[in-house]
Amino acid sequence: MNRPNIKQMLKSDAPVVTPVIHVQDAAQALRNLDVLDGAGCPGAFLINHDFPMEPFLPILREIRAARPDLWLGVNFLAQPGDIAFPVLGELAREGHVFDAYWADDARIDEREDVQAEADTIARIRRESGWQGLYLGGVAFKKQREVPEALYPVAARKALPWMDVICTSGVATGFEPDLSKIETFRSAIGDAPLAIASGITPGNVHRYAPLVDMILVATGINYDNDFYNIDPVRLNALLTAARNHGVSA
Secondary structure (H helix, E strand, O other), X not given: OOOOOHHHHOOOOOOEEXXXXXXXXXXXXXXXXXXXXXXXXXXXXXXXXXXXXXXXXXXXXXXXXXXXXXXXXEEOOOOOHHHHHHHHHHHHHOOOOOXXXXXXXXXXXXXXXXXXXXXXXXXXXXXXXXXXXXXXXXOOOOOOOOOHHHHHHHHHHHHHHOOEEEEOOOOOOOOOOHHHHHHHHHHHOOOOEEEOOOOOOOOHHHHOOOOOEEEEXXXXXXXXXXXXXXXXXXXXXXXXXXXXXXXX
């Protein structure tokens, strides 16, 4: 699979589905990437859910060397962009280029007029030299709770600071309230919006007309298996997302 132009794909009617692989080691990740490639997914995200960032880096180098043409994003668990971007920049200078970074917390504060932390992250991103797509978590699971009444404010204040606003349900595997996604969509207009929890072949029809990108793991994994993707569920999700991507 050659790298697609995700920025162009985000303008399509159907959302871009990029599965998330909870990495155990390079061999397990590569097996799952082969499943995704066979299903025609445009790309995937890799996350170090079970161990720190440092031991994840040699695994990322091995994966990228083995699959140089795949579109691959990264999530360093619980690490904001100011930590991630210098690391991604250094990996890129080594020849290990990753195409996107997804941060659980983009450090947007809906209570403040000046977004000092987001501004610092933006500066560090520029200085890092890394050129990938930035997905920033806003009102995201396991982060500081944002009052529902302030969702529109948080979404609008996030717009200048990231390429794709990313939100979620209350926890891994929990779909967000549809009203939350409708509120985000209304607040940000045509700007890219991603969901990163709880999407399945059975519920994607409710969300596909509202979002541009779907990050998914538990909804396409085998039963009681956090680490391996079920190709049957994956194909069902891809088909449903394509069929329901156009707003009525």
